[in-house]
Amino acid sequence: MILLIILLLPLVTGLGILFLRNACTVRIVALTSTIVNLVLTFVLMGSSPAASFSAEWTNLMGIKLALGFDGISLLMLLLTNLLFPFIILAGFKREQKQVSVLNFLILLTQAALIGVFLSQNAFLFYIFWELTLIPIYFILLLWGGENSRAVTLKFFIYTLAGSLFLLIGIIYLVQLTPGIHSTDFSVLNQLHIPAATQIWLFWVLFIAFAIKMPIFPFHTWQPNTYTMASTQGVMILGGVMTKMGIYGALRFLFPMVPQGVLYWQNIVLVMCLIGVVYASVIAFRQTNLKRLIAFSSMAHISLMAAALFIYNYYAAQGLLFQVVTHGLTVVALFYMVQLIQDKTNTLELPQMGGLKHAAPKMAILLLMIVLVSVALPLTGGFIGEFLIIIGLAKQSIWMALFGGTTMILGAIYMLYAYQRIMLGDKNISFKNTTDLVRLDYWMLIPLIAILFILGIYPQPILNLVEVSANTMQNLLTSATGIVTTMSH
Amino acid sequence: MSALIFIAIFGIIVLYLGFANNKAILAPVAIGGLLITMALSIKDWGVGSKYFHDMIMVDNFSIAFNVSMLIITTLIFLFGVNYYKRMEHHVAEQYALMIFALTGAFLMTSYSNLIMLFLGIEILSIPLYILAGGKKSSYRSNEASFKYFLLGSFSTAFFLFGIALVYGASSTFYLPEISTYIAQFNGHLPPMLMVGLLFILIGVSFKVAVAPFHFWSPDVYEGAPTLVTAFMATVVKTAGFAAFYRLLGIGLLPLPAALEKTLWVMTGLSLLVGNLAALKQSNFKRLLAYSAIVHTGFMLLAMLSQHDSAGSVLLYYTFVYSLATIPLFIIFIHMKRSAKGLEDLVIFRGLYKQKPWVAVFMTILLMSLAGLPPTSGFMAKYQVFTLAISQGYLAISIFAIIMAIIGVYYYFYVLREAFTDSDEPNPILIPFLNAALIIACGIAVVLLGLFTFTIPI
Numbered sequence: 001m002i003l004l005i006i007l008l009l010p011l012v013t014g015l016g017i018l019f020l021r022n023a024c025t026v027r028i029v030a031l032t033s034t035i036v037n038l039v040l041t042f043v044l045m046g047s048s049p050a051a052s053f054s055a056e057w058t059n060l061m062g063i064k065l066a067l068g069f070d071g072i073s074l075l076m077l078l079l080t081n082l083l084f085p086f087i088i089l090a091g092f093k094r095e096q097k098q099v100s101v102l103n104f105l106i107l108l109t110q111a112a113l114i115g116v117f118l119s120q121n122a123f124l125f126y127i128f129w130e131l132t133l134i135p136i137y138f139i140l141l142l143w144g145g146e147n148s149r150a151v152t153l154k155f156f157i158y159t160l161a162g163s164l165f166l167l168i169g170i171i172y173l174v175q176l177t178p179g180i181h182s183t184d185f186s187v188l189n190q191l192h193i194p195a196a197t198q199i200w201l202f203w204v205l206f207i208a209f210a211i212k213m214p215i216f217p218f219h220t221w222q223p224n225t226y227t228m229a230s231t232q233g234v235m236i237l238g239g240v241m242t243k244m245g246i247y248g249a250l251r252f253l254f255p256m257v258p259q260g261v262l263y264w265q266n267i268v269l270v271m272c273l274i275g276v277v278y279a280s281v282i283a284f285r286q287t288n289l290k291r292l293i294a295f296s297s298m299a300h301i302s303l304m305a306a307a308l309f310i311y312n313y314y315a316a317q318g319l320l321f322q323v324v325t326h327g328l329t330v331v332a333l334f335y336m337v338q339l340i341q342d343k344t345n346t347l348e349l350p351q352m353g354g355l356k357h358a359a360p361k362m363a364i365l366l367l368m369i370v371l372v373s374v375a376l377p378l379t380g381g382f383i384g385e386f387l388i389i390i391g392l393a394k395q396s397i398w399m400a401l402f403g404g405t406t407m408i409l410g411a412i413y414m415l416y417a418y419q420r421i422m423l424g425d426k427n428i429s430f431k432n433t434t435d436l437v438r439l440d441y442w443m444l445i446p447l448i449a450i451l452f453i454l455g456i457y458p459q460p461i462l463n464l465v466e467v468s469a470n471t472m473q474n475l476l477t478s479a480t481g482i483v484t485t486m487s488h
Numbered sequence: 489m490s491a492l493i494f495i496a497i498f499g500i501i502v503l504y505l506g507f508a509n510n511k512a513i514l515a516p517v518a519i520g521g522l523l524i525t526m527a528l529s530i531k532d533w534g535v536g537s538k539y540f541h542d543m544i545m546v547d548n549f550s551i552a553f554n555v556s557m558l559i560i561t562t563l564i565f566l567f568g569v570n571y572y573k574r575m576e577h578h579v580a581e582q583y584a585l586m587i588f589a590l591t592g593a594f595l596m597t598s599y600s601n602l603i604m605l606f607l608g609i610e611i612l613s614i615p616l617y618i619l620a621g622g623k624k625s626s627y628r629s630n631e632a633s634f635k636y637f638l639l640g641s642f643s644t645a646f647f648l649f650g651i652a653l654v655y656g657a658s659s660t661f662y663l664p665e666i667s668t669y670i671a672q673f674n675g676h677l678p679p680m681l682m683v684g685l686l687f688i689l690i691g692v693s694f695k696v697a698v699a700p701f702h703f704w705s706p707d708v709y710e711g712a713p714t715l716v717t718a719f720m721a722t723v724v725k726t727a728g729f730a731a732f733y734r735l736l737g738i739g740l741l742p743l744p745a746a747l748e749k750t751l752w753v754m755t756g757l758s759l760l761v762g763n764l765a766a767l768k769q770s771n772f773k774r775l776l777a778y779s780a781i782v783h784t785g786f787m788l789l790a791m792l793s794q795h796d797s798a799g800s801v802l803l804y805y806t807f808v809y810s811l812a813t814i815p816l817f818i819i820f821i822h823m824k825r826s827a828k829g830l831e832d833l834v835i836f837r838g839l840y841k842q843k844p845w846v847a848v849f850m851t852i853l854l855m856s857l858a859g860l861p862p863t864s865g866f867m868a869k870y871q872v873f874t875l876a877i878s879q880g881y882l883a884i885s886i887f888a889i890i891m892a893i894i895g896v897y898y899y900f901y902v903l904r905e906a907f908t909d910s911d912e913p914n915p916i917l918i919p920f921l922n923a924a925l926i927i928a929c930g931i932a933v934v935l936l937g938l939f940t941f942t943i944p945i
Contacts, residue, residue: 127861134851134860137900141907149904156900160860161893168873168889175878204886 003053003067006040006077007114009033010084014107023099027092030103034085034110041081045074045464052120063183066120071468075320076117076247078464079327080240084110086331087235089443090338102143102232105135109236116244122170123183125251129208130163132244136236143230151228158221162208166248169204173256189255195263202260205252206268212245215268215305216275219298226294231338234290238297238330243323249308261309268309273402275302280409284416289340289347292417293333296373296410300326300385303406306399307388313473315391320465321458322384325372325451329381332369332447336362339440340421343433349417353424358433363422365436365444370418372451374411380454383462489539489546491528491554492594498525499587506580515569518583519562526558542662543601549945550598552803553730557593560722560810561586563925564715567818570919571715582622585615586719593727600738602651602661602688605731609647609695612727613640616720620712632711639694639704647691653684663739670740677744685740685747692735696728698788699757702781706765709777710831714824717773718817721780722810729802733791741794751792756884758785759891766898771831772820775898776813779857782895783809789888790872793879800942801871808864808936812856815929818922819850826914833902838910846918847906849930856933858899859892864937871940 013033020026052068069077087106096102112135115128133156141152173188174181182188193201211218226234253261276299283295304322307315341347343359356363375381385407393400436444454461498521505514529551536547565583572579592611599605617640621633655661657680658669670677677685690701697705709717736743743751762781769775783805790801819839827835840847856865869892876885918926 130861130866134855138907141904149908153897153900153904157893157897160896161890164889164893165886167870168877168886171870171873171877171885172882175874 001053002040002044002047003069003118006037006044006081007067007111007118009037009040009111010107010114011111014104014111017100017104017107020100023096026100026103027088030107031085031088031092033107034081034088037110038081038085041078044069045078054120063123064121065124066184067118068120069118071464071471072247072250072320073117075323075464075468076243077114079243079324080110080113080117082324083235083239083327083331086335086443086447087232087239089439090232090235090331090335092439096143098142102139105139106232106236108135109139113240113244117247120185121183122173122185122188122252125185125248126163126167126170129166129244129248130160132241133159133163136233136241139233139236140225140229143233145228145230147224148228151224155221155225158218159211162211162218165204166208166252169201169252172201172204185251185255191256193257193259195259198257198260199263200260202253202257202264205257206249206264209245209249209253212248213242213301213305214245214298215302216271216278219275219279222298223291223294226297227288227290231334234294234334235331238294238334239327242297242301243327246304246308246319246323254311261311265309269306269399272302272306272309273399275299276306276406277402277409280405280413284409284413286413287349289349289352289417289421290334290337292349292413293330293337296414297326297330299406299410303385303388303403306403307391310391310395310399312391312394313469314387314394316469316473317462317465318384318387318389318391320468321454321461322381322388324461325380325384325454328447328451329369329373332444332451333373335440335443335447336366336369339436349420352421354422355433356422357425359435361435362440365448366422367418368448368452369444370414372448372455374414375407378452378455380451380458382455383458489532489537489544491525491532492544492546492591492598494528495521495525495587495594496591499584499591502587503580503584506578506584511572511579514580514583515565515572518587519565521587522558522562522565526555529554529558538600540604543604544595544598545600546598547945548943549734549799550594550730552800552943552945553597553726553806554594556803556807556810557590557597557723557726560726560807560814561590561719563811563814563929564719564722566921566925567718567814568715570922571821582619585619589615589619589719590723593723593730596727596731597734599731599734600663602654602663602666605735606644606647606651608727608731609691610644612724613644613695616640616716616724619716619719620708622713622716626711628711629713630711632708635711636704636708643691643694643701646687646694650684650687650689650691653680653687655684657681657684663735667739670744675744682744682746685744686750688735689747689751692728692732693754696725696732696784697777697781698754698784699761699781700754702758702761702784705781706774706777709780710771710773714773714817714821717776718814721776721813721817722806725780725784726806726810729787729791729806733799733802736791736794737799748792751788752884755785755788755792756887758782758788759888763891763894767894769898770833772833772835772902773831775833775902776816779895779898780813782891783857785891786869786872786888789876789881789884793875793881795875795879797942798875799945801868801875803943803945804864804871804940805868808856808868808933811929811936812853812863812865812933815849815926816853816857818926819846822916822918822922826916828914833905836902836905837908838913839906839916841909842913842916843918846916846923846926849926850906851903852930852933854899854903856937858896860896862934862937864933864935864940867937867940 017026017029054064054066109132112128112131119125119128137156141148174183176191177187214222279295279299283292286292304319307319344352372379372381375385389400389403392403502518532546533551538545589612592608595604595608617633617637620636621629623629658666694701758781762778766775766778787805790798823835856863859865859869873885
């Protein structure tokens with residue numbers, strides 16, 4: 001029952017918000033709802049893992065409204081519910097049009113994301129997967145920056161194209177189930193699909209996740225969309241929606257088409273590593289801060305995707321750890337971008353400089369976030385990427401080398417950007433700039449605190465991740481098991 | 489059967505009501521008549537009976553389709569209340585002609601004899617030729633009517649020729665007998681029969697606007713009065729598909745390999761041509777015409793999968809498609825009036841600003857046409873794909889999926905216009921009844937998606 005409450009709370013609050021007129025009340029109600037949801041998630045983590053919910057839905061092919069969770073979904077749920085209070089908070093005290101509609105859409109996205117992570121059957125998963133697109137489409141379209149009309153349509157078509165292939169894949173899988181067809185994950189995972197089928201089915205399923213993450217060469221929607229999106233929109237996209245791709249791959253690819261994964265593993269790994277290097281190099285050449293961070297995010301995601309497909313224990317643990325830290329870092333970074341834009345009225349790096357004179361406290365906090373982002377030891381970013389690179393090294397030293405470029409190149413472009421924003425003595429244009437206000441501290445301090453605590457004492461998350469990584473490990477060993485028995 | 493007789497007589501009654509010179513009573517009477525017909529139809533549910541030397545066979549299939557068309561026509565008549573307010577003369581004829589067309593549609597859902605199918609198609613078409621030319625002073629409307637009439641009679645000739653050839657070969661008009669006759673050849677049909685069947689299929693394909701027999705539809709959709717376009721896009725399409733399915737289901741399945749290939753090519757062409765042409769449209773009615781061609785392709789996909797449940801999938805598909813289309817035409821007509829007669833896509837600009845709730849419902853309706861969850865349009869497409877993939881047509885399903893993606897582009901292009909601010913906003917007025925229709929259809933579109941049902945037919 002608690003799962004149903006977690007799922008429906010954002011939706012119900014969102015609908016209620018539509019009737020509120022006062023922008024301030026709307027935001028406080030939305031924030032409260034997300035915080036309550038976060039608390040409920042903690043309650044859920046403490047409760048027995050058997051909590052699940054199931055109800056009949058239609059008379060069509062035994063589709064059920066089945067909610068449940070395992071380690072991986074719990075982690076994703078935690079991330080989602082942890083980030084949304086910050087995403088709502090990022091809108092406080094800002095000039096926005098139609099605040100109630102905006103917050104409704106944000107909460108609707110949250111509900112849909114929670115639905116994605118809690119669904120226990122493929123049909124429900126697909127419904128929520130598509131449902132996330134609708135609110136984010138409108139958030140991007142109506143609150144986006146310049147050129148939002150064209151960019152949003154491209155984003156929408158691009159992601160939807162992937163989803164529809166996923167739909168074909170799901171229908172095909174469901175057709176294979178014995179007896180009365182079922183869409184339950186537990187049934188689909190039991191299918192023994194012939195290897196030849198798995199090889200092409202892999203791509204039908206994989207494209208949707210590859211576009212969502214995004215993996216090179218399916219990333220072309222991402223930089224423009226990130227650049228154009230409003231701060232809250234880009235936080236949702238970069239912080240949570242990218243993780244949907246990873247989650248989907250874990251849910252579908254490994255249990256259902258393990259041989260397909262093994263067959264294409266090297267090619268996908270090469271794609272991921274190309275993505276790492278390519279995005280890092282491009283990020284270095286960017287002059288627009290938001291684009292730079294968009295590409296940096298892509299580099300990190302590509303590394304995570306590489307960890308996903310390398311599938312050993314370290315990589316899995318690193319991946320799941322990194323899912324959390326990357327989400328938090330992205331939200332903090334994009335909030336900083338918003339602050340910088342407020343204070344300098346530009347996002348073009350060449351026009352900035354010397355902001356630290358006007359806003360010294362902001363300079364310190366930004367440095368901290370940048371350090372997390374470049375995976376400095378003792379920050380949260382380090383643990384995840386370090387584990388991932390160990391995992392890559394176990395497979396091949398070259399992969400570790402290319403994967404490691406995220407850290408090296410990341411340090412270069414992030415610190416260079418920091419230098420161009422904060423340092424130098426070009427402070428003429430910022431005479432009236434004020435430093436951070438209390439709201440900014442409320443937003444940034446918790447995020448930075450979590451990231452540093454995770455870096456110094458990662459054990460709580462590693463414990464949580466341990467379960468998930470083990471679940472994943474089991475999936476993978478059983479997959480390899482099948483393959484080895486097949487090859488003998 | 490009583491439903492068929494009642495509606496035939498009822499059409500004449502409505503026609504004579506025109507002498508009463510009271511426009512206000514027309515719509516209530518017409519809708520009342522439709523409801524009575526609906527009750528008479530439902531009364532026969534599960535009975536299954538044959539009339540006129542078995543030329544008409546009323547079964548659950550035909551009743552389900554009839555009721556679906558009656559509901560849709562009721563919605564269109566409700567739309568008509570406001571639509572015909574400006575029209576001074578001959579309003580009764582408009583209602584009567586639509587009821588006559590519906591009579592033809594009834595024959596098309598319940599025939600089991602090719603002559604009856606021919607009669608049904610003609611009774612459906614002739615009122616439509618007149619209705620398409622409803623705006624007598626409009627050049628476009630006259631063109632639409634004339635074009636529809638010319639091409640329609642051409643296809644009828646094909647159809648009749650086909651019937652004659654099939655009769656020449658099998659010496660019967662009865663579908664079940666034709667079916668047994670075909671079966672004895674084991675797929676190697678004599679040329680005369682083959683050509684006859686092909687011509688019959690061409691005739692029916694023309695009615696439902698399957699590519700490459702679709703050329704009339706964009707012009708006619710554009711030229712005809714909007715309400716008639718809505719009628720053609722929904723009721724006529726439903727009737728055409730019911731007839732098509734019946735033709736295949738009780739007559740021609742399993743199809744000879746050559747004909748089946750032809751139909752598959754036509755399916756692919758409908759999806760492709762409809763989509764590619766729709767991408768380039770700037771006129772909303774033409775856009776919907778091409779999108780209708782694409783939907784025809786999806787329905788053909790379900791039909792050609794040759795599964796017992798194809799009938800109920802078709803019913804669901806046509807019904808939810810109609811439910812989403814009619815309110816879109818209603819929204820369109822009000823935007824057109826506000827934009828002083830323009831029909832371009834840009835007229836939707838400023839809708840969100842002025843009437844946000846209409847924009848929300850428009851989102852739902854377009855999502856349903858595009859096939860996005862949780863709307864019923866998605867459920868319909870899901871069922872079609874499930875059907876096709878379960879019967880092993882994977883390649884064409886993937887092709888159809890790609891076509892569905894292209895479809896999303898132009899539906900969301902329209903939607904984007906609705907959410908863009910207008911440069912010169914004109915006041916948009918939506919009367920109460922039409923607003924209620926939009927809301928009711930929008931809610932129905934979502935509910936039918938959330939609580940999908942299948943009627944065993």
